[in-house]
Amino acid sequence: MRIRAFDYKRPSSLNEALSLLSDYGEKAKIFAGGTDLLVLMKKKLVQPHVVVDLSALAELRFIEERKDGLHIGPMATLSDLLVFPNLEKEYGILKQAISEIGSWQVRNRATLGGNLCNASPAADSAPPLLVLEANLRLKSSISERVVEISSFFRGPRTTLLSPDEMLVEIIVPHPPSPNYGKYLKFSRRRKVDLAVVGVVLLLFPQGVDGSIKEARIALGGVAPTPIHAQKAERILSGKVLERSLFPYVAQACLEDSACISDLRASKEYREEIIQVLIQRGLSQILASMG
């Protein structure tokens, strides 16, 4: 599979990278791990004039636990994240989602930043980061801004990044504790496949009686972007978690979704799977609440 020729740039500083983006704009594509971009380039769906390879920017490959939450650099690989000591305990749903992405080989190269900026509607890291209310720091050579992840995705493969902008940090606040979370993914192949449907549930208990103070639910693969299932969330908030609610929550998720038929699944199958995964996730959470 031949890749069309391009100009290759390997900046040795973030400023140099940003300056290249401001010079080349839409003609340039950022190369992080390359596990999405190279596939697109091989299929000729993306043909940049200039590739800006970030591999020399070691300063972008950080994962730090700070007072306000987890700070993740855009070049941190998925494997880097999976071995980070506190990820399971505090950000379990993110860890569950990341371990579902690709294969060991892919995770050794793929970056969290890339997964977000590639903005597949089925991106596994997106639903957990949506419910964890992550913030994204975007930078250009003349500006810097922090946006909520809920505004980041604009459509399939489209984000609110302007052509001269780059993601430089992902900030994940500490979720209130205690909490119960699950990420479930349905795909045709168990590994190395895009999610047909991805579902995340994050519930915050009220007290010890099993009632839910707040429910956060997000879905991937069921709309042009990853989405919050707000109707479903409202059904659970303030209620005691019990089985009789599950079908209503599942049905409400359908109302928030806009499934389509594509090569992976039909609309009807996706709608069926949403309901299965939601109920399965709620069951598992109910069981773990003891």
Add this chain to the structure above:
Amino acid sequence: MKHFLQIKVNGDPYELFVKPNWTLLDILRDEIGLKGTKNGCGHGECGACTVLMDGKPVNSCLTLALQAHGRKITTIEGISKGGILDPLQHAFIQEGAIQCGFCTPGMVMTAYALLKGNPHPTEEEIKEAISGNLCRCTGYTNIISAIITGSKKRLT
């Protein structure tokens, strides 16, 4: 325009001038002449192109050659030492884990990396590790046995 690439493959240093659109797989096979690593699907789904980059398995078809600048690469040719096969390779032969052989280099590289980090993997851990390597011939059972046998051989 070609760019300078400095890379170590199986312990040997190479200095090459490569085009940006050449993948690591391309240069291993065509510039350096190591044909053991295979091009299966070309887009990171089959694992036939698996090599180790700084000890970690990666799909060489999805790595630009220039991204490997300054890194250490191990290919299947680097697993045997002086013509003597690694115990893991012996195990693959012994357990009948090789039919057509096309997936084998990638499968061995992934297994080799697994055993380096986890000398006593469970069957589940093995399945998880090789889930990025497809085999159309064997049905995987002999491959899994080979990795278990290989893990025991490597410890003796």
